[in-house]
Amino acid sequence: MTNEFVLEAITREFPDSVISSSEPYGMLTVEVKKDDIKKIIHYLRDSSLEFNFLTDICGIHYPEFPEKEIGVVYHLHNMMANFRLRLKIFMSRENIEVDSLVELFAGANWMERETFDFYGIKFKGHPDLRPILNMEDLGYHPMLKEYRLEDGTRTDKDDNMFGR
Numbered sequence: 347m348t349n350e351f352v353l354e355a356i357t358r359e360f361p362d363s364v365i366s367s368s369e370p371y372g373m374l375t376v377e378v379k380k381d382d383i384k385k386i387i388h389y390l391r392d393s394s395l396e397f398n399f400l401t402d403i404c405g406i407h408y409p410e411f412p413e414k415e416i417g418v419v420y421h422l423h424n425m426m427a428n429f430r431l432r433l434k435i436f437m438s439r440e441n442i443e444v445d446s447l448v449e450l451f452a453g454a455n456w457m458e459r460e461t462f463d464f465y466g467i468k469f470k471g472h473p474d475l476r477p478i479l480n481m482e483d484l485g486y487h488p489m490l491k492e493y494r495l496e497d498g499t500r501t502d503k504d505d506n507m508f509g510r
Contacts, residue, residue: 347395347427349374355395360386375432383420383435384445390422390431391450397422397431400447403457405465407490415439418467420447446472464489 349369356376357364363382368375378386390397401421408415414436422431435444446469447454458469459478466487469475480488 347424347429352395352429352431355393356386356390359389359393373430373432375434377434377436380435380437380444383418383433384447384450386433387420387422387447388450395424396426397424397429399423399425400451400453400457401430403447403454403461405461405467405489407465409491411436413438416442416465416467418444418461442466443468443470445470446475448472463487466490 349372352374353364353367353376356378360378360382363378363386365377365379367377387397387400389395399422401423402419403421404419406417406419408417415438417434417436420433420435422433423429424431437444444467446458448458448469448471455473456478458472459475461467462469462472462475463477463480464487476482477484
């Protein structure tokens with residue numbers, strides 16, 4: 347299994363869904379349309395490609411790009427071929443909702459709750475979307491870049507130490 351083979355399979359099956367692709371550090375990374383992510387991952391799991399392990403789901407925030415401000419990154423793994431794949435979707439802050447993968451991968455439950463908790467991304471169809479690590483009454487999503495990384499009362503650290 348090669349990056350070219352997997353990209354060709356995705357592009358052949360979903361020709362209008364692929365926005366871009368790259369290979370940072372040798373890992374195939376494909377940006378796809380947000381509305382197609384669930385059917386693409388369903389295809390990757392159930393086809394001969396056998397991406398049967400969802401390694402991670404995480405959020406990203408790029409406030410400098412309003413049309414692509416919020417993103418979700420999915421890491422999939424074909425354990426038989428030891429092949430990893432990264433899928434990315436992006437959305438504006440006004441439309442911060444995507445389909446849940448819990449019915450495809452039970453492990454998505456925790457990952458989606460964590461992503462919601464930290465970034466505010468809503469997963470449609472999730473059975474129990476509520477904070478998992480932050481306090482329920484926190485009132486904001488702390489990984490968004492509009493919030494400080496460190497407690498403002500601390501004098502030993504500031505956000506410059508974290509690259510922003």
